Amino acid sequence: MLQAIVTDIEGTTSSLSFVHEVLFPYAARHIEDFVRAHGHEPQVRRLLDGARELAGGNLDDAQLVAVLRRWMEEDRKVGPLKGLQGLMWEEGYRQGDFQGHVYEDAARRLREWHARGLRLYVYSSGSVHAQMLLFRHTRFGDLTPLFRGYFDTGIGGKKEAASYAEIVRELGLPAADILFLSDVRAELDAAAASGLRTACLMRGEGPAVDPGPHPVARSFDELSV
Numbered sequence: 001m002l003q004a005i006v007t008d009i010e011g012t013t014s015s016l017s018f019v020h021e022v023l024f025p026y027a028a029r030h031i032e033d034f035v036r037a038h039g040h041e042p043q044v045r046r047l048l049d050g051a052r053e054l055a056g057g058n059l060d061d062a063q064l065v066a067v068l069r070r071w072m073e074e075d076r077k078v079g080p081l082k083g084l085q086g087l088m089w090e091e092g093y094r095q096g097d098f099q100g101h102v103y104e105d106a107a108r109r110l111r112e113w114h115a116r117g118l119r120l121y122v123y124s125s126g127s128v129h130a131q132m133l134l135f136r137h138t139r140f141g142d143l144t145p146l147f148r149g150y151f152d153t154g155i156g157g158k159k160e161a162a163s164y165a166e167i168v169r170e171l172g173l174p175a176a177d178i179l180f181l182s183d184v185r186a187e188l189d190a191a192a193a194s195g196l197r198t199a200c201l202m203r204g205e206g207p208a209v210d211p212g213p214h215p216v217a218r219s220f221d222e223l224s225v
């Protein structure tokens, strides 16, 4: 029996264009000022040090900013970058520069599934902080009360079966009672390898994906839940 749903964000609950045309450019524009203004704060310093270590060099902050901008262009899913992006987006949400994009069908079905007692979780490469900000500031209001928990790459990469095995362990449910939703075939393959049910969201944005053996839905309305 289905007991829990774990959902991806970009391309699944939310549009690719919001992430790539609003969030990423906002962070790229603000990174330099952000590092100058907040680089001395322990949380930001830790993330910058983590990025410097990953970059493998003895870089000063200006060089590091250039590396972080390149990583954003390459859509690198690395923890320190994702952590810094979340902190920068916080200001954007607070100032009303943008709202978190969530498809209408996703907001409605998440509410319905929550009311039916299904346990809902998020698993995204964006930091947990960034995930909560997005769902807190939507045109449908604050959706964060719908979710029991949030996972980011701290638990492992989204294309690795071990990450889903760890999520199953944390949820304390049989893997077969958990449905994972994503628009990325490799993520769905990894979840299926750990025994989760899967469904591939194909919302018609971006290049068409080969869903392989995964059931396909064009919106949350087409999911058999």
Ligand SMILES: CSCCC(=O)C(=O)COP(=O)(O)O
Pocket (backbone or CB within 6 Å): 008, 009, 010, 011, 019, 023, 077, 082, 085, 123, 124, 125, 126, 127, 130, 131, 134, 158
């Ligand atoms: C958490 S909001 C921003 C999404 C993001 O930064 C990202 O990299 C998208 O990753 P996803 O795993 O949701 O495809």
Ligand SMILES: [Mg+2]
Pocket (backbone or CB within 6 Å): 008, 009, 010, 011, 012, 182, 183, 184
């Ligand atoms: Mg996605």
